[in-house]
Amino acid sequence: MTETVTESMLRARGLGKEYGKGDSLVRAVDHVDLDVPAGETLAVMGPSGCGKSTLLHLLGGLDRPSAGELWLAGQRIDEMSERALAAVRRDAVGFVFQSFQLMDELTAVENVELPALLAGRAPRAARRRASELLDQIGLADRARHLPSQLSGGQRQRVAIARALANEPLIVLADEPTGNLDSEATLDVLELFESLHRAGQTLVIVTHDARIAATADRLISMRDGAFVDDTRLTGGTAGSLSALVGLDS
Amino acid sequence: MQQEVLLALLAKEPSHGYQLRARLRDALGPLGDAMNDGQVYVTLARLEKAGQVVVERAAGMPDRPDRKMYALTATGQRRVSEWLTEVSWPKPDLAEFHLKLLAAAAAHLADPVAIVDAQRRELLRRLRDAQRAAMAEPRESDAALLLEGITLRLQADLRWLEACERSWTKRKTSPRGER
Numbered sequence A: 001m002t003e004t005v006t007e008s009m010l011r012a013r014g015l016g017k018e019y020g021k022g023d024s025l026v027r028a029v030d031h032v033d034l035d036v037p038a039g040e041t042l043a044v045m046g047p048s049g050c051g052k053s054t055l056l057h058l059l060g061g062l063d064r065p066s067a068g069e070l071w072l073a074g075q076r077i078d079e080m081s082e083r084a085l086a087a088v089r090r091d092a093v094g095f096v097f098q099s100f101q102l103m104d105e106l107t108a109v110e111n112v113e114l115p116a117l118l119a120g121r122a123p124r125a126a127r128r129r130a131s132e133l134l135d136q137i138g139l140a141d142r143a144r145h146l147p148s149q150l151s152g153g154q155r156q157r158v159a160i161a162r163a164l165a166n167e168p169l170i171v172l173a174d175e176p177t178g179n180l181d182s183e184a185t186l187d188v189l190e191l192f193e194s195l196h197r198a199g200q201t202l203v204i205v206t207h208d209a210r211i212a213a214t215a216d217r218l219i220s221m222r223d224g225a226f227v228d229d230t231r232l233t234g235g236t237a238g239s240l241s242a243l244v245g246l247d248s
Numbered sequence B: 001m002q003q004e005v006l007l008a009l010l011a012k013e014p015s016h017g018y019q020l021r022a023r024l025r026d027a028l029g030p031l032g033d034a035m036n037d038g039q040v041y042v043t044l045a046r047l048e049k050a051g052q053v054v055v056e057r058a059a060g061m062p063d064r065p066d067r068k069m070y071a072l073t074a075t076g077q078r079r080v081s082e083w084l085t086e087v088s089w090p091k092p093d094l095a096e097f098h099l100k101l102l103a104a105a106a107a108h109l110a111d112p113v114a115i116v117d118a119q120r121r122e123l124l125r126r127l128r129d130a131q132r133a134a135m136a137e138p139r140e141s142d143a144a145l146l147l148e149g150i151t152l153r154l155q156a157d158l159r160w161l162e163a164c165e166r167s168w169t170k171r172k173t174s175p176r177g178e179r
Helices: A052-059 A082-092 A108-118 A123-136 A152-163 A182-197 A209-214 B003-010 B017-034 B037-049 B074-085 B095-106 B112-136 B142-173
Strands: A008-019 A026-037 A041-045 A067-072 A093-096 A170-174 A201-205 A217-222 A225-231 B053-057 B068-072
Touching (some): A008 A052, A008 A201, A026 A052, A026 A067, A026 A225, A041 A052, A052 A170, A052 A201, A093 A152, A123 A152, A152 A170, A182 A201, A182 A209, A209 B142, A217 B112, B003 B017, B003 B074, B017 B037, B017 B068, B037 B053, B068 B074, B095 B112, B095 B142
Parallel strands (some): A041 A201, A093 A170, A170 A201
Antiparallel strands (some): A008 A026
16 A cells, blocks of 8 residues: 555545444444644534544544544554553544533643643743743633633633643544534634744544634534535635625 | 715815715725726716706816715705615625525525535635634724624524535435425
């Protein structure tokens, strides 16, 4: 088999996940192929139960596939030992969840530095990086606040900063705006945009059309399979005026 | 440019055409870019002819359109008041798309789900443009508020397309037969 010249950041071949057996067999992810080039923002959309969250868990090594092969930055990760996979999850993948998953008893800056400390970084370096990240997301003045003292949008931004603590190769987000109002959603969208501009590879599973619209590429998923794969860049810029009745 | 809009802008105080243009720019942000300056003057001329605005010329100035000062007449004033109490609202044209899907399926001309997918891509591109524009505006600005209206409408349309997709996907897998 010939390899393509441009290496995908993420590459899956025949990736599948099945639950149950016999009549109750569910193909949550049904043998999909996927290539995510470095620097791309990919959105995966689909109705609930279509398998998009399961897919994201497989891609990030949170769950093991029942079929197929998976590479992260050229490294095969589906066959790895549990220990090696844990290291990949910690060092190379940043996760963002719908419910933020911050540690309630830690301050914002402590939450953000935690992955770096777990990866064995020096406390001082970890703190410096965490402070920089909080500054980047506009929450430097909230560094010593507990999650309970932050709004939903601020918590999600802290969670995104935490996902970036170890400078991951890829950030995987599962319904990151699912619990946010429209104002906070815009904050998160802006943050994703700036990550994208900085060259971060992003895969976002969502049913929020606003997120999907900021992606370079959109995959629609149904019953565990990809049914549509579209580039969203380019297109019809400049037609906005027509949308508010100003074109005549 | 809609006549009532210019009349309403003049209700605050008599203004030059270029002042009206500037206020429209502020209110519309990037959406005002497509606005043709000539449209404002053409509309003002029509309103003058209809007796709804009067022109006051600055004394001793050359007779150039940008030197004219426009003011509301009593008729113009009345029209503004009526316009403010109107409850008209732009109609979304959903029936056409709905009928397109039905016709495509009935005549086996095209796959309705593929039509929905193509339409969704188009709306997502528009949503992307609107969102980009919204992010470029100051959060509390008039233009940002207008852009929020656009993004909300597009989201509503996209939700309807999801419903169309669900329905037509179901019909494909379990045909209901001809009706």
